[in-house]
Amino acid sequence: MTTGDDGLDSLLGGGIEPGRFYLFYGDRGSGIDHLIHQIVVNGLLSPGGSGFKGKCVYVNCGNYRRGRMMLDTDLLCRLVKAAKLDLYEALDRIYIVCGFSEEQEEELPDEVENLVRGDRDVRLVVVHNIAGLFTADGGVYGRARGEKIMRLQGIVYRLWRVCAENNLALVASCRPAGDTALGEVKPEGGGYLGHKATAIIYVRRIGRRCSSAYLIKHPSLPSRGIVLKHGLGGDPLGRITPSFRILFQGEVDRLKRTYRDALMDIGCRRAFDSLVEAWGREQGAMGNSGVPTAMEAMLLTAAVDNRRIIEELLREIEDIRSRLDRVEERLREGVEG
Amino acid sequence: MAGAAFHRVTGWILDVYMEGDKAALWVKSEEGETLQLTDGYEADLYVGLGSRGSRGGEELACLIQAHPHVTRVEWEVKRIPPSMEEREILHVYVDSIRNYRRVLSDLKRLDGIDSYYNIDLLHVQKYLFRRGLPPTCKAELSYTRDGGISSLTMLGDGGEVKPPPFKILIFDFYPIAAPRRRGGGGRISGISILEEGKGDPELLKGSEGEVVAAFQEHIQRSDPDLLVSEDVEEKVSHLLWRAREIGFNLQLGRTPGTLKPGRPISHLHRGRVLLDLKVFLRLGLAGIVERCRFAYIPPGLAAKWPAGRLIDSRQCYEALRRGMPIPRMRSFHYVKTVREAILSDRGGLILSPKIGLHENVAVLDFESMYPHIIVKHNISYETMSPSPSNQSVEGLIPGLTRETLIRRLYFKHLREEYPRGSLEYEWCDQRQRALKELLVCIYGYTGCFANRFSNISCYEEVNRIARENLVKAMNIAVEEGYEVIYALLAVSK
Numbered sequence: 001m002t003t004g005d006d007g008l009d010s011l012l013g014g015g016i017e018p019g020r021f022y023l024f025y026g027d028r029g030s031g032i033d034h035l036i037h038q039i040v041v042n043g044l045l046s047p048g049g050s051g052f053k054g055k056c057v058y059v060n061c062g063n064y065r066r067g068r069m070m071l072d073t074d075l076l077c078r079l080v081k082a083a084k085l086d087l088y089e090a091l092d093r094i095y096i097v098c099g100f101s102e103e104q105e106e107e108l109p110d111e112v113e114n115l116v117r118g119d120r121d122v123r124l125v126v127v128h129n130i131a132g133l134f135t136a137d138g139g140v141y142g143r144a145r146g147e148k149i150m151r152l153q154g155i156v157y158r159l160w161r162v163c164a165e166n167n168l169a170l171v172a173s174c175r176p177a178g179d180t181a182l183g184e185v186k187p188e189g190g191g192y193l194g195h196k197a198t199a200i201i202y203v204r205r206i207g208r209r210c211s212s213a214y215l216i217k218h219p220s221l222p223s224r225g226i227v228l229k230h231g232l233g234g235d236p237l238g239r240i241t242p243s244f245r246i247l248f249q250g251e252v253d254r255l256k257r258t259y260r261d262a263l264m265d266i267g268c269r270r271a272f273d274s275l276v277e278a279w280g281r282e283q284g285a286m287g288n289s290g291v292p293t294a295m296e297a298m299l300l301t302a303a304v305d306n307r308r309i310i311e312e313l314l315r316e317i318e319d320i321r322s323r324l325d326r327v328e329e330r331l332r333e334g335v336e337g
Numbered sequence: 338m339a340g341a342a343f344h345r346v347t348g349w350i351l352d353v354y355m356e357g358d359k360a361a362l363w364v365k366s367e368e369g370e371t372l373q374l375t376d377g378y379e380a381d382l383y384v385g386l387g388s389r390g391s392r393g394g395e396e397l398a399c400l401i402q403a404h405p406h407v408t409r410v411e412w413e414v415k416r417i418p419p420s421m422e423e424r425e426i427l428h429v430y431v432d433s434i435r436n437y438r439r440v441l442s443d444l445k446r447l448d449g450i451d452s453y454y455n456i457d458l459l460h461v462q463k464y465l466f467r468r469g470l471p472p473t474c475k476a477e478l479s480y481t482r483d484g485g486i487s488s489l490t491m492l493g494d495g496g497e498v499k500p501p502p503f504k505i506l507i508f509d510f511y512p513i514a515a516p517r518r519r520g521g522g523g524r525i526s527g528i529s530i531l532e533e534g535k536g537d538p539e540l541l542k543g544s545e546g547e548v549v550a551a552f553q554e555h556i557q558r559s560d561p562d563l564l565v566s567e568d569v570e571e572k573v574s575h576l577l578w579r580a581r582e583i584g585f586n587l588q589l590g591r592t593p594g595t596l597k598p599g600r601p602i603s604h605l606h607r608g609r610v611l612l613d614l615k616v617f618l619r620l621g622l623a624g625i626v627e628r629c630r631f632a633y634i635p636p637g638l639a640a641k642w643p644a645g646r647l648i649d650s651r652q653c654y655e656a657l658r659r660g661m662p663i664p665r666m667r668s669f670h671y672v673k674t675v676r677e678a679i680l681s682d683r684g685g686l687i688l689s690p691k692i693g694l695h696e697n698v699a700v701l702d703f704e705s706m707y708p709h710i711i712v713k714h715n716i717s718y719e720t721m722s723p724s725p726s727n728q729s730v731e732g733l734i735p736g737l738t739r740e741t742l743i744r745r746l747y748f749k750h751l752r753e754e755y756p757r758g759s760l761e762y763e764w765c766d767q768r769q770r771a772l773k774e775l776l777v778c779i780y781g782y783t784g785c786f787a788n789r790f791s792n793i794s795c796y797e798e799v800n801r802i803a804r805e806n807l808v809k810a811m812n813i814a815v816e817e818g819y820e821v822i823y824a825l826l827a828v829s830k
Contacts, residue, residue, distance in 0.1 A: 058675070063786075071675070071678075073675060073678070076675065088676060091674060091675040091679065092674050092675075093674070094674060094675040095672060095674055095675075096671065096672070096673050096674070096675055096678050097671065098671035100786035100787075101786065101787070111672055115672065243684060244683075244684070245687065280689055281689055282689075283687065283688070283689045284686050284687055284688035284689060284824065285688075287683065287684070287686060287687065288683060288686050288804050288808070290680055292676065292679045292680065
């Protein structure tokens with residue numbers, strides 16, 4: 001299965017294989033979170049499209065009170081559409097399993113096992129921020145830290161076992177330990193995570209839209225690094241279902257930058273502005289609608305607004321027509337008289 | 338009980354805590370006296386293992402029964418949340434509170450136990466739940482000469498506006514320097530004291546020894562029930578450590594005690610409840626009483642705990658009352674497909690405002706909309722599960738919400754019968770505000786990850802119905818010829 005990036009695929013000797021454990025780690029902004037979303041979508045692709053054509057279990061480990069580290073559904077929908085998959089069907093093939101505390105994360109392997117046993121189409125397990133809950137208290141040292149790391153090891157082992165027994169690919173992400181500016185590039189969560197992983201890749205942002213990826217560990221390939229010229233996308237993460245207003249605003253801003261400014265005809269630009277006004281008026285209805293992406297809600301609203309304008313025009317035409325009929329009638333009466 | 342002479346007292350339950358293997362209850366009598374009584378308590382827990390008939394289950398039950406600190410075990414059929422499926426689980430009775438943790442840790446070493454219940458509640462909660470006794474309530478008690486309670490009858494003072502006649506003492510002091518360590522530094526040069534009903538605060542001054550001695554003398558003379566100060570536990574602790582430093586055995590409680598390193602200070606103010614000044618000023622005594630009655634916990638905890646924990650306490654009480662065992666705090670299940678997650682969690686609803694200056698604008702505000710939705714649509718953990726329980730039976734959350742809602746509206750409307758600024762008005766207001774704080778949080782807590790019963794579908798369903806209500810209300814206004822300029826439905830995150 002492809003990671004979605006040719007450079008990363010070549011670094012891994014072809015991509016992601018079933019039954020193996022891949023660990024990607026990097027800072028916020030390195031594109032790791034985008035990569036995780038991309039891998040989730042790629043798992044749904046057919047083998048011809050470099051995927052597993054199976055279902056995917058997305059495991060999220062993060063406390064929303066401490067930091068935003070969750071699935072960005074809008075990004076996911078965009079990636080699904082970019083992969084030319086049916087949106088609703090694709091979203092039905094991705095399971096979300098969440099743990100918001102260390103104790104809850106300890107229960108996640110059992111949840112994953114139940115899902116995998118109950119649905120034989122699952123081919124891929126993606127764990128987002130696997131060590132985050134256990135390393136959030138940076139000030140914990142000594143025995144308490146040792147205990148936390150031991151508990152994390154238990155989780156890693158159980159997830160790895162479930163995936164290995166069912167021949168599933170396991171992909172996990174985490175942050176680097178320590179200050180990356182000082183050159184420390186080990187993954188957080190202790191050595192066991194790195195020990196259990198089949199392949200480890202460290203991703204680091206080196207420019208505005210440029211990242212470097214280093215293969216730290218692989219069973220058959222030597223360690224090396226490459227530059228990913230286009231980076232790995234942004235880092236727009238929010239809560240499980242980000243607020244519609246945020247999605248809407250992001251979408252409008254993006255369209256203004258990339259679409260409106262490229263419109264040649266001044267009339268089209270004005271039409272676009274009037275649509276933005278209509279969308280702004282009906283944000284409440286869009287937020288309450290049953291469609292999954294902001295763009296679709298905006299299209300629906302645009303269609304409704306267009307319909308409203310057409311109805312108004314039809315009424316005006318009808319009015320003009322009746323007035324015209326009356327004038328014709330009077331003219332005819334005058335001529336005859 | 339042969340030969341034991343019974344005494345009777347009618348009064349308010351001031352404080353409850355566990356002492357040894359018994360519950361200690363402080364009662365403020367109608368005559369104004371305070372007395373300490375004790376009540377029996379048996380520590381217990383539930384464990385889930387193989388069924389009674391199975392070999393593994395029977396063997397494990399025998400093994401647990403053989404533990405030196407387990408007095409007896411009993412198989413009981415319970416409805417297990419959140420699925421509410423009936424299951425036979427083992428009720429384990431422990432010989433004393435002291436050995437409770439040891440038994441629990443020994444059980445955790447046994448293979449074959451898949452679940453534990455009722456293990457992360459405080460013993461005092463379990464005692465109060467079992468008794469169905471909300472602290473601060475009025476009760477009639479009969480007791481033996483040694484203070485053992487033989488009967489306890491609650492007198493149903495739920496409709497009372499006036500809070501119990503607990504005597505309040507507010508104090509504060511300013512250390513000369515911030516304490517460097519326990520008892521080290523932070524010498525006390527004066528303590529200011531304000532007693533309820535007395536006008537100006539009194540200032541105790543002099544050498545540190547004189548100040549501390551005068552404070553003790555004042556406490557013993559005025560005999561307050563509630564000690565109130567800013568960061569009260571820190572203040573009392575500092576006071577006790579400073580007293581120890583200068584060789585003074587300061588007595589703040591109604592029973593003697595001595596400060597020892599490593600021991601909590603709670604045994605040094607037995608019979609008097611510590612309350613934080615900020616909480617006291619925000620809620621008032623009547624508000625704290627409402628929190629006690631809601632959560633079935635003593636006033637010290639009721640003032641200290643956040644709303645979520647109070648709701649948890651009440652949920653546990655309701656669950657036990659309905660014969661459910663209490664699951665551990667850690668359980669939380671969020672397993673959905675992405676499509677389900679996107680479409681079910683739509684949050685609140687904001688209709689964009691029409692910008693400009695508007696005249697003749699009226700505001701429509703829903704009265705306790707979320708609690709009413711919970712009650713009307715019977716939204717609860719068990720009714721919203723994939724295999725919902727009988728919908729005709731009122732769920733756990735609607736039950737407690739309905740009771741709290743009725744109580745809040747009772748005090749809210751009763752308040753208007755008293756003149757503004759009167760004590761009665763203030764008490765009603767304190768009570769209804771305290772209940773409002775809890776009602777506002779009940780719905781948000783149903784979707785909180787820290788909720789042990791945790792069923793996020795409840796939260797999503799309440800949001801969905803609330804959105805529909807807002808749209809319905811807006812459409813009614815539009816049909817009646819009004820223009821809607823703004824609508825907002827805020828959600829708890």
